[in-house]
Amino acid sequence: MSETADKDVERGEKMAAAAAEAVNTVDPQLLAMLRQPKSYCIYGQAKTRKSGQIAQAFQKGLFLLSSPNVLLGFASWVVKNPASGLRLPKNVVINEFKKGSADQERINNWDSVHTAVRAYMTRCDREPGTYDALIIDEMSTFAKRWVSDLSNLDLYPEMASAKTGKLDIFRVYQVINDYVRYLCQGVVQASQTNVVMVCHEVGPKYDADTGALKGMGGPDFPTGNAQKDATHDADATLRFFLKEALDGVEYWIRTAPHPEWRGGGRFSGVDPEVKQTFTELLQTVQFG
Numbered sequence: 001m002s003e004t005a006d007k008d009v010e011r012g013e014k015m016a017a018a019a020a021e022a023v024n025t026v027d028p029q030l031l032a033m034l035r036q037p038k039s040y041c042i043y044g045q046a047k048t049r050k051s052g053q054i055a056q057a058f059q060k061g062l063f064l065l066s067s068p069n070v071l072l073g074f075a076s077w078v079v080k081n082p083a084s085g086l087r088l089p090k091n092v093v094i095n096e097f098k099k100g101s102a103d104q105e106r107i108n109n110w111d112s113v114h115t116a117v118r119a120y121m122t123r124c125d126r127e128p129g130t131y132d133a134l135i136i137d138e139m140s141t142f143a144k145r146w147v148s149d150l151s152n153l154d155l156y157p158e159m160a161s162a163k164t165g166k167l168d169i170f171r172v173y174q175v176i177n178d179y180v181r182y183l184c185q186g187v188v189q190a191s192q193t194n195v196v197m198v199c200h201e202v203g204p205k206y207d208a209d210t211g212a213l214k215g216m217g218g219p220d221f222p223t224g225n226a227q228k229d230a231t232h233d234a235d236a237t238l239r240f241f242l243k244e245a246l247d248g249v250e251y252w253i254r255t256a257p258h259p260e261w262r263g264g265g266r267f268s269g270v271d272p273e274v275k276q277t278f279t280e281l282l283q284t285v286q287f288g
Contacts, residue, residue, distance in 0.1 A: 034286045037192055038266075039184040041230050042278075043199040043219035044240030049251055050198050051137050052077060053240070053278040055089050058194065061133035063091035064116050066141040089135075092116055096145055109142055110149035117187065124191040133194035134187060140200040140220040146176050147222050177226050184233035197230065201239070204260040218262030227262065236265030238278075250275055 042050050052074035055061070063071065075088050094112045098105045113136075120134050136142060150156050150172045159175075161168040180197070188195050199219035207214050219237070221227040231237040239254035239261055256272035257264040267285035274281060 031286065037188050037194045038235035038287065039188050039233065040194065040196045041184075041199065041219055041234035041237040042196060042240065043201050043237075045201050045242075047073075048240040048242060049073070050240050054135055054137070054196055054198060056086060056277065057279040057282060058133035058135060058196070059087065059089055060131055061089045061135050061194075061196070062120055062131050063089055063135045063137055064113060064142075065091050065093045066138045066145075067095070068093045070137050090131075094142075106148070108149050108155070109145040113142060113146075117183070121187065121191050124193055128192065131191075131193055133196055134191065135196040135198065136183070137196075137198035138200065139197040143176060143180075143222055143226070146179075147172055150175060173223050173226065176222065177229050180221075180226060180230050181233050184230065184235075197234070199230075202227075213260060216262050217260055231262040231264075236267070237263045238265065238281075239263050251277075253278065253281060255281070 042054065044050050051070055055063070055071060055074045065071065071088060071091065078084070078086055078088060094109055094116065095107055096109065098107055117134070120131065123130055147169075150159055151167055151169070153160050153167060159167060159171050161171075183195055183197065197219070199221070202217060202220040204213060204217040205215035206212065215224055216227075218227045218231055218239075221230060236255075241252055241254060242249045243252055244250075253274050253276060254261065254263050254272065255265060255267075255270050255274060258272075265285070267287070270281070270284060274284075276284065
């Protein structure tokens with residue numbers, strides 16, 4: 001193991017010990033409140049270890065994957081580190097196109113995700129404790145596919161304008177916004193498990209003439225309103241990002257609001273930017 005990895009392990013062990021000590025001094029009712037299931041909106045550029053860190057934190061989670069390769073990096077790490085005791089969480093892949101379809105016949109992702117979420121909630125109701133989280137990865141990809149699915153008036157005539165009979169794209173966006181809100185609130189409450197939306201990142205937008213901020217950076221959703229609603233409804237919105245270091249790069253998490261980036265969480269006592277894994281961050285804020 002490298003010196004850097006040794007230091008990371010040592011840091012993790014110290015944090016776990018500090019978290020355990022803190023638990024002994026917290027009022028049980030407050031601790032129970034902190035340990036309630038929550039919704040998370042995780043975003044960042046590609047290859048910032050979002051999926052792997054979520055998989056490490058929620059080993060009993062169920063991943064709804066937009067591609068079979070989303071967890072490839074974590075799977076590779078697990079194979080190389082058998083002593084870690086970690087495994088690849090259960091997952092369901094929902095592709096965009098049907099396998100072996102020469103004419104690229106699309107799969108209705110709107111229906112497929114709904115079906116998978118309903119099956120998940122049924123399992124949680126019948127067998128509590130089977131899962132500890134539903135992870136939708138990658139949410140930005142699914143949201144774009146949903147726009148395409150719902151824009152098909154042959155399948156969803158209710159998306160047409162009552163006046164013109166043509167597609168009402170704003171109605172499509174509103175339906176997606178409502179479903180994201182349902183995932184953040186309804187699914188968490190009904191299943192009594194966590195919900196994690198893993199998203200790509202879109203940067204802030206500025207006026208070309210004045211340089212004034214026109215749109216905040218954050219998770220990549222079809223509209224700015226969807227981005228705002230998702231980050232507002234989630235219990236924690238966290239940005240995963242990289243910092244240059246002498247020996248390469250470091251992996252950081254932005255935990256607090258920023259003038260140009262959406263974020264923040266319903267917790268306190270955490271620096272705005274932390275060099276921690278997602279698991280370590282949960283231990284720090286006593287989210288369990």
